[in-house]
Amino acid sequence: MNIALAGNPNTGKTSLFNILTGSYEYVGNWTGVTVEKKVGVLKNKVGRLIDLPGIYSLNPLSRDEGVATQFLLSEDFSLILNIVDAAQIERNLYLTIQLLEYGRPMVIGLNMIDVAKSRGFQIDAKNLSKRLLGSPIVPIVARTGKGCDQLAANFQAMKERKVEPLFIDYGPELEQAVGTLIERLNHVELPSKRWMALQFFEGNSLVRELLQKHIASSELTALFEQTEQQVISGKTGIKNLQQHIRSVRGDVIRAILSDCLTRTKEVEYTFSETVDQIVTNKYLGIPIFLLFMFLIFKFTFDWVGTPLSDLLDAFFSGPLTEWLTQALVAVGASDFIQAVLLNGIVAGVGGVLVFVPQIFMLFFLISFIEDSGYMARVAMVMDKLMEMIGLNGKAFIPMIIGFGCNVPGVMAARTIEQPKERLLTIILTPLMSCSARLSVYSLFVGAFFTQHQALIVLSLYLLGIVVALGLAKIFSSTLLKQSSSMFVVELPPYRFPQWRTLMRSTWEKGKGFIRKAGTFIFGGSVVIWFLSYAGPGGLNVDMNNSYLAMIGGLIAPLFAPLGFGTWQAGAALLTGFLAKEVVVSTMNIIYVAPDLATLQGTMANFYSPLSAYSFMVFLLLYVPCLATVAVIKKETASARWTWFSIGYALMIAYLIALMIYWGGKFLGFQ
Amino acid sequence: MLINILLGVLIFGYAGWTLYRFVRKSKEGKCAGCSIKNSCKSACDAQLEEQKAPL
Ligand SMILES: Nc1nc2c(ncn2[C@@H]2O[C@H](COP(=O)(O)OP(=O)(O)OP(=O)(O)O)[C@@H](O)[C@H]2O)c(=O)[nH]1
Ligand SMILES: [Mg+2]
Numbered sequence: 001m002n003i004a005l006a007g008n009p010n011t012g013k014t015s016l017f018n019i020l021t022g023s024y025e026y027v028g029n030w031t032g033v034t035v036e037k038k039v040g041v042l043k044n045k046v047g048r049l050i051d052l053p054g055i056y057s058l059n060p061l062s063r064d065e066g067v068a069t070q071f072l073l074s075e076d077f078s079l080i081l082n083i084v085d086a087a088q089i090e091r092n093l094y095l096t097i098q099l100l101e102y103g104r105p106m107v108i109g110l111n112m113i114d115v116a117k118s119r120g121f122q123i124d125a126k127n128l129s130k131r132l133l134g135s136p137i138v139p140i141v142a143r144t145g146k147g148c149d150q151l152a153a154n155f156q157a158m159k160e161r162k163v164e165p166l167f168i169d170y171g172p173e174l175e176q177a178v179g180t181l182i183e184r185l186n187h188v189e190l191p192s193k194r195w196m197a198l199q200f201f202e203g204n205s206l207v208r209e210l211l212q213k214h215i216a217s218s219e220l221t222a223l224f225e226q227t228e229q230q231v232i233s234g235k236t237g238i239k240n241l242q243q244h245i246r247s248v249r250g251d252v253i254r255a256i257l258s259d260c261l262t263r264t265k266e267v268e269y270t271f272s273e274t275v276d277q278i279v280t281n282k283y284l285g286i287p288i289f290l291l292f293m294f295l296i297f298k299f300t301f302d303w304v305g306t307p308l309s310d311l312l313d314a315f316f317s318g319p320l321t322e323w324l325t326q327a328l329v330a331v332g333a334s335d336f337i338q339a340v341l342l343n344g345i346v347a348g349v350g351g352v353l354v355f356v357p358q359i360f361m362l363f364f365l366i367s368f369i370e371d372s373g374y375m376a377r378v379a380m381v382m383d384k385l386m387e388m389i390g391l392n393g394k395a396f397i398p399m400i401i402g403f404g405c406n407v408p409g410v411m412a413a414r415t416i417e418q419p420k421e422r423l424l425t426i427i428l429t430p431l432m433s434c435s436a437r438l439s440v441y442s443l444f445v446g447a448f449f450t451q452h453q454a455l456i457v458l459s460l461y462l463l464g465i466v467v468a469l470g471l472a473k474i475f476s477s478t479l480l481k482q483s484s485s486m487f488v489v490e491l492p493p494y495r496f497p498q499w500r501t502l503m504r505s506t507w508e509k510g511k512g513f514i515r516k517a518g519t520f521i522f523g524g525s526v527v528i529w530f531l532s533y534a535g536p537g538g539l540n541v542d543m544n545n546s547y548l549a550m551i552g553g554l555i556a557p558l559f560a561p562l563g564f565g566t567w568q569a570g571a572a573l574l575t576g577f578l579a580k581e582v583v584v585s586t587m588n589i590i591y592v593a594p595d596l597a598t599l600q601g602t603m604a605n606f607y608s609p610l611s612a613y614s615f616m617v618f619l620l621l622y623v624p625c626l627a628t629v630a631v632i633k634k635e636t637a638s639a640r641w642t643w644f645s646i647g648y649a650l651m652i653a654y655l656i657a658l659m660i661y662w663g664g665k666f667l668g669f670q
Numbered sequence: 671m672l673i674n675i676l677l678g679v680l681i682f683g684y685a686g687w688t689l690y691r692f693v694r695k696s697k698e699g700k701c702a703g704c705s706i707k708n709s710c711k712s713a714c715d716a717q718l719e720e721q722k723a724p725l
Binding site: 331332333334336337340341345519520522523524525526527578626 | 673674677678681682684685686687688689691692693
């Protein structure tokens with residue numbers, strides 16, 4: 001049995017999914033968290049649950065909404081589990097009604113009962129169930145799991161039940177047209193023809209596509225226009241069919257609610273509204289956002305992250321290396337094996353793992369921002385600025401997600417309705433500094449900018465944002481001209497994040513980093529070490545005569561104008577295309593250093609603070625990593641745009657690093 | 671001697687395998703791990719292609 005989990009955005013679908021299936025999918029307090037369906041097996045093994053992106057209506061506007069509608073149209077499932085946000089029940093029922101018209105068995109989870117109660121909403125679930133074709137309605141709190149078992153108990157029985165679609169009378173003109181269309185579909189096998197017809201008249205493009213397989217497009221258009229004329233003539237205030245259908249459904253919903261909903265108190269100003277007056281203030285909004293970012297880096301570097309990293313480093317370079325050496329000597333390992341383990345793997349993998357505390361700290365704080373509801377405010381604050389450059393505030397959400405990792409950032413661009421804005425967001429999101437790059441900054445700021453670590457890193461993150469916005473302006477006025485779209489971001493109420501959710505989502509984001517260290521970074525370190533160990537002269541050559549030095553030396557002259565024309569830098573940047581953390585591994589292997597402090601000391605021979613900064617800038621911008629390139633290819637479905645995103649990044653990175661290096665020199669920096 | 675060969679094979683074998691897997695996985699992208707990718711029409715095949723490619 002397949003159960004489809006459908007509901008409005010940000011109503012707790014994924015929270016419920018996690019509880020019912022015991023999985024750990026991404027939960028966040030803004031609309032558009034889930035952009036791709038997720039499948040999980042119910043804990044009692046009776047079936048599979050499919051978590052869908054949130055939708056307001058079955059008539060899709062953006063690509064993530066398309067995923068949900070497409071699923072309901074073409075996949076095989078036996079039951080719909082509809083999540084309704086009790087605190088916003090009127091708007092949520094709009095989708096419920098359409099799902100009932102579709103005519104599949106349905107169970108309704110009335111979620112956020114806790115919030116609804118605090119706002120003085122009282123919902124008569126029994127009565128409501130009667131008005132909604134007797135679909136079972138269970139009040140739940142998906143966040144804590146309250147009521148979820150009772151909800152699941154309804155699945156078996158409901159699946160067997162035969163249900164009739166909900167019937168709403170849309171007025172004689174439309175009903176007649178619906179009848180005509182159903183008649184025309186007489187000979188074809190389609191589920192729920194009345195629903196199809198209604199969706200068609202509402203302007204659902206996916207349904208129209210489906211109908212075109214059976215009825216000529218011109219005939220459909222004619223029928224549509226004729227019906228629209230008939231329906232709107234004589235009605236004031238109704239301009240098209242969609243509006244008419246909406247208003248009929250709205251009336252039905254209000255009639256239902258007048259029976260089932262009582263409000264025990266009116267809340268005037270909610271806590272969220274008060275806070276929003278400050279943080280989304282026209283003048284204060286952006287400074288407050290910057291302050292938050294600064295605090296994040298203070299936590300990550302100065303206050304919590306770095307001290308922990310130092311402890312970890314002490315362990316790796318001290319006891320761990322010692323034990324390993326002793327063990328290797330004891331079993332009689334050769335020099336070659338000792339070298340690959342100690343100079344290759346421990347240096348390469350350990351060098352990256354040292355930064356785990358800082359990265360987890362950053363992820364923890366990003367999760368906090370996401371789950372508290374502040375993220376949607378940032379999008380709103382940025383909207384003014386974004387509008388000037390041809391994007392809208394919503395595009396900022398993928399970019400913030402990109403701070404964690406660019407891959408989900410690119411995926412999150414699906415929530416953007418306008419195709420060109422979406423494309424623009426996809427190709428600019430890789431300029432956001434991801435956490436893998438953070439490990440490289442950590443290494444460099446620890447060596448060259450000990451006094452101002454947080455500030456330097458903040459400057460890099462801001463540079464990424466500024467470059468992205470600048471390019472957006474250029475691209476949107478040249479390559480990707482477009483009409484600007486309306487900005488609709490929902491402001492969810494602030495919620496104090498649950499510890500459990502925070503820990504989980506920190507772990508979910510961070511575990512990839514650790515897993516990568518154990519797999520890909522491991523492999524990469526071995527190969528890089530070997531390339532630095534072997535050369536045309538044989539094995540165990542001086543590193544300057546190794547293959548790695550030859551390869552790095554090939555491109556090194558290119559970087560001389562940027563201040564770091566060494567083969568080491570060339571080699572590190574080459575390997576960094578695979579994954580940005582590898583740059584750290586490569587440096588650890590190349591500069592053979594027993595611990596972080598020594599490494600940072602050695603690096604001072606090769607870089608000045610200015611060239612170190614120029615290197616970080618180049619690394620920030622130069623090219624999306626392999627995984628990001630792959631996801632860009634998938635999401636744009638265009639080789640041309642994929643190459644474009646690599647090419648423009650290389651050029652812009654070179655230019656800006658050049659400007660910073662020579663500008664800095666000119667200003668007298670070292 | 672034997673232990674050296676054993677360790678060498680283990681280390682280089684594992685390293686090679688991880689690299690191979692990384693490149694393959696990266697190329698496949700998101701859908702690779704999805705349990706309904708075969709019947710899934712909304713993300714992994716060409717159905718929405720025209721929506722995906724704006725130009
Ligand atoms: N107070 C309260 N908060 C909840 C409840 N259920 C979920 N939340 C919170 O609501 C927010 C949204 O939850 P998600 O599970 O991500 O919502 P979703 O429906 O999957 O959202 P999309 O994927 O964007 O469609 C999170 O911050 C949850 O912690 C609830 O019953 N009560
Ligand atoms: Mg979700």
